[in-house]
Amino acid sequence: MRKGATEPDIPLEAVQSLLTRVIWQAVADLSVETYRTESERFFAGETFVEYCDILGWNVRRARDSLGRFVDSGSRISGNHLLTAAEMAAQRAPSIPAVAV
Structure with a gap:
């Protein structure tokens, strides 16, 4: 007799957290x-549509919101959100301090 496959008992919050990280x-x-x-x-x-369904997001709104985010010039670095100003600051050459 063959045993039926069972789904793992993973909390919805864990799945949602993972999907959010994949999207970002x-x-x-x-x-x-x-x-x-x-x-x-x-x-x-x-x-993406399936992920939005699991997250409870409206697909059209999610696409629009993410599009506005990308169009704003902001970017993500690792797990951190960087605004356009912060990205520009990172590109600026650093001038070492001189002891007087």
Whole structure:
């Protein structure tokens, strides 16, 4: 007699947290030429729709909101959100302090 497959007992909050991280990684990947096409396909595809359903998000609103975020010039660095001003500050050459 074969035993039926059972789903693992994973809390919904853990799944939602993981999906949110995947989405933010895809947002970060939009700014990397190598990954941009794959990331754009993710946001246009059915997987993103399924993730939004699990997260309780309206797909159209999520796409619009993420699009506005990307268009704002803000980017994600690792797990941290960087505004356009912070990104510019990181690119500015640092001038070492001189002891007098």
